[in-house]
Amino acid sequence: MNAPAKPLTAVIADDERLLREQLKTRLQAAWPDLQIIGEARDGNEALARADELRPDVMFLDIRMPGMTGIEAAREILALPGWQGEIVFVTAYDEYAVSAFEHGALDYLLKPVEPERLVQTAQRVKSRLARRAVPPPPTDEVALDSLLAKLSQLQQGITPRPSEPLRWIQATTGSTTKLIDVKDVLFFKSDEKYTRVQTRDQEAFIRTPIRELLPQLDPQQFWQIHRSAVVNLGAIAAVTRDDTGRQRVHIREHAEVLEVSRSFAHLFRAS
Template sequence: MNRKPAPTAVIADDERLMREQIVARLKEAWPELVIAGEATNGREAVAMVRTQQPDIAFLDIRMPEMTGVEAARAISDLCHVVFVTAYDQYAIEAFQQGAVDYLLKPADPERLKLTVERLKSRLDKKPEGMDALLDQLAQRLGGAAAAVVENKPKEYLRWIQVSVGNAIRMIPTEDILFFRAEDKYTRVQTTNFEGLIRKPIKELVDEIDPDEFWQIHRAILVKVDAIDQVTRDIRGQQIVQMRGSNEKLEVSRSFNHLFKHM
């Protein structure tokens, strides 16, 4: 008796941490599923689907090169599509009217279980066309999801995957007080706990919204609206105090201009 081949999937998201989180969640919810590849933009996703011929494609809606909506138009007859999105109800209403499922970022384990069950029931069926749904989705998103990358503002990290003891946690950037480089790791500090990531500060600077976080030292990024006060020590050095933390963060001289009115 021939065994049925394991189902396969492609994951497409320009945020590496989000791809890793989706892969980890899928391994928990659907151990038999084989991840055939990971793409960083819509164009890569289309090429990967055409070469790997997976059963399913998980597509972030907003990606460079080609958006998830544009990619879905190109591959909807080749595999089943699941949109991964940060958009809320106004977009979800569009998904619920078609044969396309969705996941909200970050992927909730219980919601993913439901998606997995739906996908399992569809695997033996031919993927359905969804041009009308994609037109509706693009319209509901006000054109943002269908815009090419050159016309979109740069997107920054909204979630950080950190190690907290033996666990991995997804932390929204809005909950983070500061990042501080320590040895081979970068410490991620919130009001309630701290975690570690391997990404260095010099990379985070390019991936974190500069209106949300300021670099005050080559080893420190602080959340602007969490700054409680800035004082000077006996050396005249500027010291930042964050709300929710007793730690004193030193401002290096090359960043003194951030607090020039002091």
């Protein structure tokens, strides 16, 4: 006699408690055998729950404080041994939602409709049942492309300008200075500001990393973490510890920058 199938598990991530409760209630009706084993209030908690609990499916709100749902998805998909599925919960209009129809991920449009939840349950169950079969190489490419498009939609990013940013207007104490972008060693998120680090000074701007990155020359600056962008010419070395974590060492500066799993491929030996 075959043993009964193990119930599937899920984690719900949304910064609004009432929306988490609403989704949980409707999931119980549409997918009664699904076990909700955790909740998260933001992207950072979602990543922690995914790593700790290893659910079969993550329901991620796209707009969350700190780390967005899209940023959290990138980190979750890069977790070693991750085999779960991700369902985005979004308030976007039909144009943005149509991007999910590639089949790599599913979506739920707020407010969540019970009939749509039933379709989502069927789709996720089907994908989980086939997850032991290696996907074709194009799936990974399509997923990366989808996440990039969603990131642009969520953040309102415009296409990269033809001329990269040349000067940074930044504040040092009570003084505003113009800093040549070529002199910047790295940019790093610092609470409400982005730190602009040169060899002899640090300054601060209010532009977040996600808005700054499209303005920078991609041949000169690489994002290595959701909170850090480094000047390639300023890299002295990249080291790897016993856990596989990579760290970037900066020329003529003591700070060491961590490389997140999502960007580890940038420094992978060929």
